[in-house]
Structure formats: structure tokens, C-alpha cells
Amino acid sequence: MAVTIKEVALRAQVSRSAVSRTFTDGASVSTKMRKKVIKAANELGYAPNILARSLTTRRTKLIGLVSNNFDNPFFLKVFDLFTSGLQDVGLRPLLVNLTSETDPAQAAHMLRQYSVDGVIVASSELPAIFSKAFKEVNIPIIESFGMISEDTSDMHCVSIDNKQCGRMAARLLIKKGYTNIGFMGGPENVSVSRGRFEGFKEVLKSHPEIQASYSYAESHTFAAGRKEMLRLLKSPTAQAYYCGDDVISIGAISAIQSTGLSVPEDIGIMGLDDIEIAGWENINLTTIHQPIQQIISSTIELMEAILEEPDRYPENRLFPCYVVERGTLKNQ
Amino acid sequence: MAVTIKEVALRAQVSRSAVSRTFTDGASVSTKMRKKVIKAANELGYAPNILARSLTTRRTKLIGLVSNNFDNPFFLKVFDLFTSGLQDVGLRPLLVNLTSETDPAQAAHMLRQYSVDGVIVASSELPAIFSKAFKEVNIPIIESFGMISEDTSDMHCVSIDNKQCGRMAARLLIKKGYTNIGFMGGPENVSVSRGRFEGFKEVLKSHPEIQASYSYAESHTFAAGRKEMLRLLKSPTAQAYYCGDDVISIGAISAIQSTGLSVPEDIGIMGLDDIEIAGWENINLTTIHQPIQQIISSTIELMEAILEEPDRYPENRLFPCYVVERGTLKNQ
DNA sequence: TAAATTTTTGCAACCGGTTGCAAAAATATT
DNA sequence: AATATTTTTGCAACCGGTTGCAAAAATTTA
Structure with a gap:
């Protein structure tokens, strides 16, 4: 059983309030008092019970x-x-x-x-x-x-x-010389996807020469990215895709490779997050870094x-x- | 401010104990009482404060x-x-x-x-x-x-x-026909590494025809796996390695590939954990599954x-x- | 040194609950 | 209907702390 304030008070020969005050910063306690209490507390191995304290302080941390x-x-x-x-x-x-x-x-x-x-x-x-x-x-x-x-x-x-990310992605793909690009977002109904989508589209407005297409993976997972890319691969694809995040990207890459095509030679991929895995040489994903x-x-x-x-x-x-x-x- | 037991008691016109008892299973309360209390509690949106409760029950969950x-x-x-x-x-x-x-x-x-x-x-x-x-x-x-x-x-x-894993790994490598195999564990001083090492060595005792070597990565990380494998690659290597875990394995694969060699053609790798990533087609790691x-x-x-x-x-x-x-x- | 002021201390109530106990109410037995 | 038994209920104390308040102690001022 944990040692309580009462036992410390008893051993230090002071009131419970005194003990409490020594362990509450900003409370008024004389140096002698504090010393006595600390001594007793150490001998007993006392630590105030934060949950009991929270009852009055209304702070549980x-x-x-x-x-x-x-x-x-x-x-x-x-x-x-x-x-x-x-x-x-x-x-x-x-x-x-x-x-x-x-x-x-x-x-x-x-x-x-x-x-x-x-x-x-x-x-x-x-x-x-x-x-x-x-x-x-x-x-x-x-x-x-x-x-x-x-x-x-x-x-x-x-x-x-997120909007800025969408813009940045579109600009990068265009700068790289791609003329037919795709947005393959995370789930359509989540706000981060929407933001990235808006930014992406915004840039395209001032680039009428660029062809763009849009689709969404079902979730932010490898499997969903793979599945969505496999679907896209059934029809003529874009030259490069900006994906909802890194795991979606890696799923997409896996799908592309499984059909005998390669990245980036046949299709380019970029993600978002910059997870540690993206930096692994076997993955080596171009992506957008989140701070x-x-x-x-x-x-x-x-x-x-x-x-x-x-x-x-x-x-x-x-x-x-x-x-x-x-x-x-x-x-x- | 959250609603307390007192307010519920007041509204239901009963004692605090009655309220407490309705929310404590196994306590004795009549059906009418319980009904009254539940009604008041619902109207007020009451939920017992677990932390306050823990003071007497000595269970915080x-x-x-x-x-x-x-x-x-x-x-x-x-x-x-x-x-x-x-x-x-x-x-x-x-x-x-x-x-x-x-x-x-x-x-x-x-x-x-x-x-x-x-x-x-x-x-x-x-x-x-x-x-x-x-x-x-x-x-x-x-x-x-x-x-x-x-x-x-x-x-x-x-x-x-862990011992069984070590044995299983050694047996698999031998079964595959490798005659020069390596154990590349996680940190040497942690017990899981020791267990796997023991199991691995145990099998080798009954296989004097197999050459084996042993080394350790500094930690269970991609970077450590990569580093250790790069070190090993400076000398003649084993034909296949059983690595401390999957991320170490993937780091090792990365190192191998970065020197122009390939897996499994030049060097075989197997891991342990069976993380989701191991199943990704771009990784496709042979490994030991943890239940x-x-x-x-x-x-x-x-x-x-x-x-x-x-x-x-x-x-x-x-x-x-x-x-x-x-x-x-x-x-x- | 006495009075005024400031600091330190303990008392007692409280935070939001639970629970042993005895009284009250309900139910069963005769 | 009276009594015995069981169930339900509220009181009051407690869990481990904090804190307003007033008394006590220490310090300052006159």
C-alpha cells in the first residue's frame, strides 16, 4: 500500500496541511518545516497521489x-x-x-x-x-x-x-515536364484530401496545357493505394501521380511493378508525409515532408x-x- | 463543470449512497430506486468520476x-x-x-x-x-x-x-541448401537476441557441415541493419543471413542492393516479426511470424x-x- | 519594549465518490 | 394480525489530498 500524507504528517510531527504545502509549489511553508517534511517523506518514500489531488485542484494532467x-x-x-x-x-x-x-x-x-x-x-x-x-x-x-x-x-x-501541399505537388509534377498528371488522394470525404485536391486543382487552372485526372484511395493504407492503382492501370494512365500519402504511394508503386511496369521510368509517383520508410533505399520515395x-x-x-x-x-x-x-x- | 453525485441525489430526492449504489454493480438497490436515479442521472448527463471512485475502491483501471x-x-x-x-x-x-x-x-x-x-x-x-x-x-x-x-x-x-525461432531459422536456411549461413542479431545484450542466438547455435551443433558466423546490429532499426550489413560486405559474406527482426532485415537488403548485389540471388535474408511491410510486394521478405x-x-x-x-x-x-x-x- | 505587521501553521470543511452499520421498510412466516 | 426475517435505505465516516480562515509565531516598526 502506498504511503499517504497522513503517515508523513505523523512521522514529521506536523499537520497534514504542512505536508501538502511542501508538495505544492507556491504554498507558504517555512524552511525548517519543509526540511522536516521532506526528510520524513523521503524516509517513507512518499509521493502525493495525483488523482486524489485532482479532486480539489481539478487538474489531472x-x-x-x-x-x-x-x-x-x-x-x-x-x-x-x-x-x-x-x-x-x-x-x-x-x-x-x-x-x-x-x-x-x-x-x-x-x-x-x-x-x-x-x-x-x-x-x-x-x-x-x-x-x-x-x-x-x-x-x-x-x-x-x-x-x-x-x-x-x-x-x-x-x-x-494541405492546400499548399496540393499546389506544391502540382507544380513539381509540371516542372518535371509531365503533361498528363493524376491526383490519387486519400478518402474523398476527409478534409485533408479535400484541401490537397483544391490546391492541386488551383495550379492546374493556370496550366491549361496540362491534362489531369482525379481519383481516391479508400483509406490511407498500402492495400488501398495498391487497389486503386490497379484499377487505374486497367485504362491508360497518367504519366505521374500525386498520392494521398506515403503508404498509399508505396501501395501504388507495388501495383505498378506487379504489372511489369516500373517507377519512375513508366509512371512517376510522389507521396506526402515523408515517413522514415520513404527514405529507405528500397523505397526511395519522392514526397512532401511534414514538419x-x-x-x-x-x-x-x-x-x-x-x-x-x-x-x-x-x-x-x-x-x-x-x-x-x-x-x-x-x-x- | 461535470455533474456530481450530489446533484443527482438532489434531483432524484434520494441519498448520495443510493446514487452510488445504482452505479456500482452488485450493490443493493430496489428497482424503483434505481429507476428514479437513472432517470435523474440521464436528465443531468451524469457519469461517476472514476478517479474519485478509485480513492475508495483502490482501482483506477x-x-x-x-x-x-x-x-x-x-x-x-x-x-x-x-x-x-x-x-x-x-x-x-x-x-x-x-x-x-x-x-x-x-x-x-x-x-x-x-x-x-x-x-x-x-x-x-x-x-x-x-x-x-x-x-x-x-x-x-x-x-x-x-x-x-x-x-x-x-x-x-x-x-x-525466441529459442524456437532461432532453431527454426537455422533449419530453414539449411533446408534451403545454404551451407554458409549468418546470424545477424539485434543488440547483443538484450535477452531476445540471446534466445534466438542460442536456438540458432543449437541446430548448428548437429550440422557440422554448415559454416556459420555471428554478428549483431546495434539496434532494431533500418539504419543499424544497413550499417551492420555494409560492414559485413567488406569481407566475404555468408550465403544467407537470419536477421534480428524485419526492419534490420530490410536495412540489410538495402545495403546489399546498394553494393550492386541482389537479394535473394546473391545473398539470402530472413527476418522475424512479419510486420505488415514485410508483405508489401516491394519488400516481400521471408520472415518468422509472431502471433x-x-x-x-x-x-x-x-x-x-x-x-x-x-x-x-x-x-x-x-x-x-x-x-x-x-x-x-x-x-x- | 510594546504594538503593528507579516509569515507560518493547524483546524476543519471540502473535492466526488464508497461503504459499514443500524434503522426503516418490505416481505415471509406463524 | 403479530412476529421474524430479509431487503432497502440513509447516516456518517472515510479514501488522499487541498485550501480558506483564523490563531500563533516570527518579524518589523515605532
Whole structure:
């Protein structure tokens, strides 16, 4: 059984309040008192119970880290940086895995039961209904890596500039000399896909000489990318594709190779994310780099700010990306 | 502000105990009472505060999920299955990311402050000192995916049978007709590497005609696999290598290809884990499959059992693996 | 040195729940 | 209908902390 404040108080011959105060910064305790208490606490191996404390302070330092992207290597990095980043500022991530069956209200309910101080939604394709549900139970929430859209204007978002990515991709393909290019996005109904699509199309408006086609993979997975590319390969294809993300890209490459064609000789491919795998020589994918560390640091800073000031005016923080050229596009 | 038991009691015109009892299964409440309370609770949107409850019940349903493998895609799947599996039985994962700088005592301390009911260490290469530290603060702990060794005989472990894997690998390589084979493990000082090494060597004892060599990658990463293979390539190599895991294998393949050689024509490679990526056509790695779902289900079941019976006698649960033949070994 | 001011301390109430116990209510037995 | 038994209920104490308030102690000022 863990040692409690009462036992420390007893051993140090002081009141429980005194013990409490020594472990609360900013509280008024004399040096002698503090010394006595610390001594007793160390001898007993005491540490204040944060959960009991939270009852009065109303702060658990628990942050719900919510995602449904547990199959995309990009998000492993996201979890890595979020967990260590949160730990560094004294917050603790309570991981929530939302599957398609999860009831949004249920999930929100659960997070409230655990009195999380805030929620970070780290997902590229979570239905807006989830954020709504969290919002309703009045938990501070930040959306990271997705979901910037008209109906989230009252939410805090930290994300990449998807439109800019779309533009950058189209410009790169055109610069490379491709005259017939394709957009093969992630799921059509998710906001990140829409943003990238808009940016892509925008550039094409001023390039009437370029032919373009559009399609979507069912999800941000290897299998979906492969499947969609196999479908495209049944008809004449574009010369190069900008894919929804890196795993979709790798799936597409696999499909292309399986039909005897090669990348980039026959068809060019570019992705988005710049996951570690994209840099592996066996993959060597040209892609757009997301400044993942910056996004996460910014999200955590914003969370700390919101915890201080819950009614903070919502803001969208957008981070620009940049192209990383590797070997899956060639000059025409 | 969340609605509390007091408000529900007031609205339902009953005592707080009555409300508490309706939300505690097994407690004695009449049907009428329960109905009244449920009605009030629903109208108010009440849910019991688990953290407050934990003060008296001594159960938070929080489970520390501890790992330092945040860079291996295999562990993304591990986190996926653990989080959803724990959720399914009403437990909540508190994710802890241990980096090399983390102080074991500090980490244990933190988990105790949050009164986690138990800890699952999901890691293939965590120094034993960590489990020791957790053990010392008296938190039930299970080691999953690693660390079975002499000094953990007083711990619960759920893992694959590493020795069997080593044997299986050696046998496969021999069966394929290779006569000069290599073991290129993960870090030498971690128990999983040792187990696999032992199994591998054991088979070779009864095959004096086979030449074998041994080396180790620095970590379970692409970069380490690549580096170690580049080193090996400076001298005459074996005909095929059994690598520490899949990412090491893929790094090794990359190294081999970068010197103009090819896999499996010039050098054969096999891994262990069977991560999703291994099945991607562009990788197509022959490997040993870990029954990850079974290990995780078993770990969770064991955790539930331990929570019921804290002094349960420690056990090691070992799961056999099986070979998945793909394209990185050929018949000699 | 006495009075005024500031700092430190403990008391007691509270945070949001649970639970042993005894009284009250409902049900069963005679 | 009276009594015995069982079930339901509320009281009050407790879980491990924090905190407003007033008294006590220490320090400053006159």
C-alpha cells in the first residue's frame, strides 16, 4: 500500500496541511518545516497521489490522445513525439484508439469519466462528429494532423497547410515536364484530401496545357493505394501521380511493378508525409515532408496555453511543408 | 463543470449512497430506486468520476503501457492491439515512452503517482533495471515481447519462444541448401537476441557441415541493419543471413542492393516479426511470424487475472512462431 | 519594549465518490 | 394480525489530498 500524507504528517510531527504545502509549489511553508517534511517523506518514500489531488485542484494532467490511425507508420512517429513531448511538460497521455465501431458519445463520456484535462485528436481521417462529441462534454480539444474545414472554425487546429501541399505537388509534377498528371488522394470525404485536391486543382487552372485526372484511395493504407492503382492501370494512365500519402504511394508503386511496369521510368509517383520508410533505399520515395516535430511541439504548447486559459479564442496553426526529391519522379 | 453525485441525489430526492449504489454493480438497490436515479442521472448527463471512485475502491483501471520501441513499425501494431484490447475489457492505457535518458526510478514513481492498477512493459529491448524499478514500487507488472531471462524468473512474461525461432531459422536456411549461413542479431545484450542466438547455435551443433558466423546490429532499426550489413560486405559474406527482426532485415537488403548485389540471388535474408511491410510486394521478405494478437490477448487476460489475485504465482507464457516464406531466400 | 505587521501553521470543511452499520421498510412466516 | 426475517435505505465516516480562515509565531516598526 502506498504511503499517504497522513503517515508523513505523523512521522514529521506536523499537520497534514504542512505536508501538502511542501508538495505544492507556491504554498507558504517555512524552511525548517519543509526540511522536516521532506526528510520524513523521503524516509517513507512518499509521493502525493495525483488523482486524489485532482479532486480539489481539478487538474489531472491527463491528456486524452485520441486517434484511429493505428495502421500508418507515420502515426507511430506522431505517438512517439506526442508521448515524449507531453511527458516533458508533466502531462500524461491516455491513449484512446477509436475504431470504426466506437460510438463518439461513448468515447467522450469515457474521457470525461477520467477527468482528462484536455484532448488531442491526432488523426487524418476522424469523422467530425467525434470532435463535436468531445466539444459537447466541454473538454478542451485540439485537432492535430487533420480536419481543418468550415465546420471546425470553432476549434483549435494545428496542422499542415494541405492546400499548399496540393499546389506544391502540382507544380513539381509540371516542372518535371509531365503533361498528363493524376491526383490519387486519400478518402474523398476527409478534409485533408479535400484541401490537397483544391490546391492541386488551383495550379492546374493556370496550366491549361496540362491534362489531369482525379481519383481516391479508400483509406490511407498500402492495400488501398495498391487497389486503386490497379484499377487505374486497367485504362491508360497518367504519366505521374500525386498520392494521398506515403503508404498509399508505396501501395501504388507495388501495383505498378506487379504489372511489369516500373517507377519512375513508366509512371512517376510522389507521396506526402515523408515517413522514415520513404527514405529507405528500397523505397526511395519522392514526397512532401511534414514538419511533424514542429506540429507536435506547437500542439503541446497550445494545449498548455488552453489549460491556463480555457476560453482562449480558437486558432488554426498551419505549417508549410517542403518537397523531398528522391527517386520516384524523373524529368520528362 | 461535470455533474456530481450530489446533484443527482438532489434531483432524484434520494441519498448520495443510493446514487452510488445504482452505479456500482452488485450493490443493493430496489428497482424503483434505481429507476428514479437513472432517470435523474440521464436528465443531468451524469457519469461517476472514476478517479474519485478509485480513492475508495483502490482501482483506477489505468494500466501503464510502457515501451521504448517507438521507432519500429512492429510496435505500432502492438500499440494498436493493446489499446483496443484494453479498452474492450474496460481498462485504460496510460502510455509511457521511455527513452534512454529516462530514469527508471522516476518512471516507476510517476506510475505510482497515477495509481495505475498494473503495468505492461511492451518492449524488446528495455534494460531489466526498469522492470526491477516497477517491481520495487509494488505495481503488478507483465513483460510482453521481450526480456525472458534468468533474472526475470519472478516476473510474469508473455512472449514468443525466441529459442524456437532461432532453431527454426537455422533449419530453414539449411533446408534451403545454404551451407554458409549468418546470424545477424539485434543488440547483443538484450535477452531476445540471446534466445534466438542460442536456438540458432543449437541446430548448428548437429550440422557440422554448415559454416556459420555471428554478428549483431546495434539496434532494431533500418539504419543499424544497413550499417551492420555494409560492414559485413567488406569481407566475404555468408550465403544467407537470419536477421534480428524485419526492419534490420530490410536495412540489410538495402545495403546489399546498394553494393550492386541482389537479394535473394546473391545473398539470402530472413527476418522475424512479419510486420505488415514485410508483405508489401516491394519488400516481400521471408520472415518468422509472431502471433502478436495471441500474445496481446494473453497478456491482457493475464493482467485481469493478476488484478484479481495480486500474489499469483509468476508464469512465463511462450508462443511458438511460424515461418512465412516470401521472396528473400532461394533454394541453392 | 510594546504594538503593528507579516509569515507560518493547524483546524476543519471540502473535492466526488464508497461503504459499514443500524434503522426503516418490505416481505415471509406463524 | 403479530412476529421474524430479509431487503432497502440513509447516516456518517472515510479514501488522499487541498485550501480558506483564523490563531500563533516570527518579524518589523515605532
